[in-house]
Structures are given as C-alpha cells and as structure tokens.
Amino acid sequence: MAHQREKYVCAFHLKFRFFLFGYLLILAFGLESCKEKENPEVELYKGPIEEVHDVQLFYSEAGKLRVEVKTPLQYRYANENKVFPDTVNINFFDPTGSQVVTTLRSDSGHFDNAQNLYIVKGHVIVVNKQEQRRLTTPELSWNPTTKKVFTEEDVSIKNLLTGSYTNGKGLDANQDFSYMSIRRPYGIFDVDPGMQ
Structure with missing residues (x-):
C-alpha cells in the first residue's frame, strides 16, 4: 500500500509540474501579448517643402532697390x-x-536662416563696374543685415583698367564691393613709381 501511495504521489507531482509549467508558459505568452506594442520610429521628412522656379528676390531700403537675386x-x-x-x-x-x-x-x-546668411559657391565672379575690378573666389557669404560680404577662401582681384592682380586669402567687403580688403595678401604687387 505504501508503494501505491508513493506511485500516486509521484504521479501527482509529475502532473502538477506539467500543469505548473503549462500555466507559466500560457501566462508568459499572455503577458507578452498584453505588453504595449512599440511604435516604430517614424523618420521625419527632411527634404524640401517647396520648389520655386525662375526666382527673383528683391531687397530694398527706404523704398530704394539695393539687391536683386535671380536663380532658376x-x-x-x-x-x-x-x-x-x-x-x-x-x-x-x-x-x-x-x-x-x-x-x-x-x-x-x-x-542659412539661423545665421541670416547667403552663401554662394563655385566659380564666384564679382564685377564692380564703377571701380573696374573683377573678383574671383570659390565661395562668398553675404549678410543682408550687416550689408557685409566676406570669405575665408583664396581671392583674386583683377584691375580691369591696368590688368594687374592682387591675390590673397580671406576678404571683407561692403555689399556693393566699393570697398574690399584682403585679409592676407600674397604674391607680386605692382608699386606705383610715384609712391617711392
């Protein structure tokens, strides 16, 4: 009788273990299905929100036209x-x-809206008609608030009347280029004989 009792107890423990294992397994799957589904990160669109063709921008001060920008x-x-x-x-x-x-x-x-800065690049050519000078550089920046133009790049200024060149690195100018200052001039310079 003791032997049958032991079989019964062992069978009970074995059934209880399977029942407990099954219950825990169902509970685990049940809890997993109750867990909130994480929404995948939605990547925000970073491209242009507007495309404009044949653009003409005008800047004026006190009713007088100062700058006109054209681009296709x-x-x-x-x-x-x-x-x-x-x-x-x-x-x-x-x-x-x-x-x-x-x-x-x-x-x-x-x-660049944050800096209020226009930046032009690639074969930049500026011609000042009054001073008869042509400036070439790979990049220029213009701030419409300060009315200043500048660059850290190499610049070359050619006097269209004499054919002489002034070269350097970096430039500061006012927006109509009537005043230009090269930060670090270099190269060969023509000296006016009357200044010796």
Missing part, C-alpha cells in the same frame, strides 16, 4: 533654409536704386 530654381525647407542648386546671379544697386554697380555670378548657393 529654389528649394525651401521647414527650417526656412533655402537652397539654390543652379546658377545664382546677383545685382547690387547704387544708393538711388536705379543703376547696377556690381554683379555677382556663382554656380550655386544657399540661405
């Missing part, structure tokens, strides 16, 4: 940055707003 294509982004992937042409006007005194041409450009 502009992309505007959610942060108000703008990209000009094609040629950028800029005309700077005299104080009356009636005559173009300086022209600028570049391969591309963009506007």
Whole structure:
C-alpha cells in the first residue's frame, strides 16, 4: 500500500509540474501579448517643402532697390533654409536704386536662416563696374543685415583698367564691393613709381 501511495504521489507531482509549467508558459505568452506594442520610429521628412522656379528676390531700403537675386530654381525647407542648386546671379544697386554697380555670378548657393546668411559657391565672379575690378573666389557669404560680404577662401582681384592682380586669402567687403580688403595678401604687387 505504501508503494501505491508513493506511485500516486509521484504521479501527482509529475502532473502538477506539467500543469505548473503549462500555466507559466500560457501566462508568459499572455503577458507578452498584453505588453504595449512599440511604435516604430517614424523618420521625419527632411527634404524640401517647396520648389520655386525662375526666382527673383528683391531687397530694398527706404523704398530704394539695393539687391536683386535671380536663380532658376529654389528649394525651401521647414527650417526656412533655402537652397539654390543652379546658377545664382546677383545685382547690387547704387544708393538711388536705379543703376547696377556690381554683379555677382556663382554656380550655386544657399540661405542659412539661423545665421541670416547667403552663401554662394563655385566659380564666384564679382564685377564692380564703377571701380573696374573683377573678383574671383570659390565661395562668398553675404549678410543682408550687416550689408557685409566676406570669405575665408583664396581671392583674386583683377584691375580691369591696368590688368594687374592682387591675390590673397580671406576678404571683407561692403555689399556693393566699393570697398574690399584682403585679409592676407600674397604674391607680386605692382608699386606705383610715384609712391617711392
């Protein structure tokens, strides 16, 4: 009788273990299914929100035209940055707003809204018609608030009347390029014989 009792107890323990294991397994799956499903991270769109063709931007002061920007294509982004992937042409006007005194041409450009800065790049050529000078550089930045133009890049300024060149690294200028200062000039310079 003791032997049958032991068999019964062993069978009971074995059935209880299977029952307990099955119960815990069902409970684990049940809890897993109750767990909130994590939403996959949604990647925000970072591309342009607006595309504009044949762009003409005008800047004026006191009713006088100061600057005109032309480009065939502009992309505007959610942060108000703008990209000009094609040629950028800029005309700077005299104080009356009636005559173009300086022209600028570049391969591309963009506007950094956070810094209020226009940056043009690639074969930048600036011609000051009044001073008869041509500036070439790979990149220029213009701040419409301070009306200053600058670069850290190499620059070359050619006097269109004499054919002489001034080269250097870095430049500061006012927006119509009537004043230009090369930060670190280098190269061979022509000296006016009357200044000796």
